[in-house]
Amino acid sequence: MARFSYQDESITEEIQQEICPLTVTQNAIAGRWKIVILWHLSQNNIIRFNELLRMLPGISKGILTRQLRELEEDNLVHREVYKVVLPKVEYSLTEQGRKFIPILEAMQTWGKDLLNKKIEMNEKSKY
Amino acid sequence: MARFSYQDESITEEIQQEICPLTVTQNAIAGRWKIVILWHLSQNNIIRFNELLRMLPGISKGILTRQLRELEEDNLVHREVYKVVLPKVEYSLTEQGRKFIPILEAMQTWGKDLLNKKIEMNEKSKY
DNA sequence: CGGAATCCTGTCGGATACTG
DNA sequence: CAGTATCCGACAGGATTCCG
Numbered sequence: 260m261a262r263f264s265y266q267d268e269s270i271t272e273e274i275q276q277e278i279c280p281l282t283v284t285q286n287a288i289a290g291r292w293k294i295v296i297l298w299h300l301s302q303n304n305i306i307r308f309n310e311l312l313r314m315l316p317g318i319s320k321g322i323l324t325r326q327l328r329e330l331e332e333d334n335l336v337h338r339e340v341y342k343v344v345l346p347k348v349e350y351s352l353t354e355q356g357r358k359f360i361p362i363l364e365a366m367q368t369w370g371k372d373l374l375n376k377k378i379e380m381n382e383k384s385k386y
Numbered sequence: 387m388a389r390f391s392y393q394d395e396s397i398t399e400e401i402q403q404e405i406c407p408l409t410v411t412q413n414a415i416a417g418r419w420k421i422v423i424l425w426h427l428s429q430n431n432i433i434r435f436n437e438l439l440r441m442l443p444g445i446s447k448g449i450l451t452r453q454l455r456e457l458e459e460d461n462l463v464h465r466e467v468y469k470v471v472l473p474k475v476e477y478s479l480t481e482q483g484r485k486f487i488p489i490l491e492a493m494q495t496w497g498k499d500l501l502n503k504k505i506e507m508n509e510k511s512k513y
Numbered sequence: 514c515g516g517a518a519t520c521c522t523g524t525c526g527g528a529t530a531c532t533g
Numbered sequence: 534c535a536g537t538a539t540c541c542g543a544c545a546g547g548a549t550t551c552c553g
Contacts, residue, residue, distance in 0.1 A: 281422060467515095
């Protein structure tokens with residue numbers, strides 16, 4: 260939970276941030292790629308850095324590293340380094356990360372629902 | 387889903403954005419206050435603008451308005467305007483918004499869990 | 514009361530070049 | 534292979550002022 264400082268927050272707000280579990284969750288998954296990363300990890304158990312890179316078209320190495328580091332900080336993702344000739348790093352979900360999978364699934368069905376309704380609305384507005 | 391354009395995204399990415407329901411969900415709830423707003427609405431059914439403002443210490447009127455408008459665009463929140471002497475505007479969850487409540491609850495218990503583990507880890511590191 | 518319209522600023526995402 | 538280290542620009546969030 261390193262990030263999310265914003266400028267000067269009063270103490271009461273900081274407490275709110277700390278106390279409200281919802282905010283904790285929000286901070287943990289805030290980031291353009293985190294949810295998709297978690298989803299890929301939930302589907303594959305173990306993924307190497309460059310594999311993940313290929314799974315996320317449009318992301319750059321630097322960003323992927325940062326998102327992964329933050330997920331690691333928040334204990335969602337485990338990072339295993341193998342010191343072989345050409346370095347090999349495997350990412351996987353932690354126990355805490357696996358507990359998040361149901362939420363991912365719920366978010367997916369909910370998103371599908373929303374998507375359908377938006378399409379319906381666009382159809383209607385054509386006529 | 388107005389925002390989230392970023393600069394020039396290739397077509398394949400745009401398609402991914404549009405297709406992946408997870409991303410749709412992410413975009414819908416991305417925003418510093420949205421989750422908390424949804425939570426308050428889930429607890430109170432109907433809340434007036436200034437009430438909501440008071441429930442969110444640290445937010446400014448402008449921001450609250452924007453977050454609510456975006457939630458409205460994404461069909462999570464309903465806005466009811468009463469044209470009385472002193473204007474009165476009530477916010478509530480839509481059907482789609484209510485479908486999101488289980489996710490909020492899951493996020494809350496998950497966040498509580500994460501919080502506890504972080505506290506444990508801090509305790510340990512003291513000795 | 515519930516905004517709209519500005520303007521400002523920090524953060525995050527992204528691009529690029531370099532490294533063990 | 535899997536990163537670091539910089540630098541940059543865009544955009545969300547925030548403060549402030551004005552309005553019906």
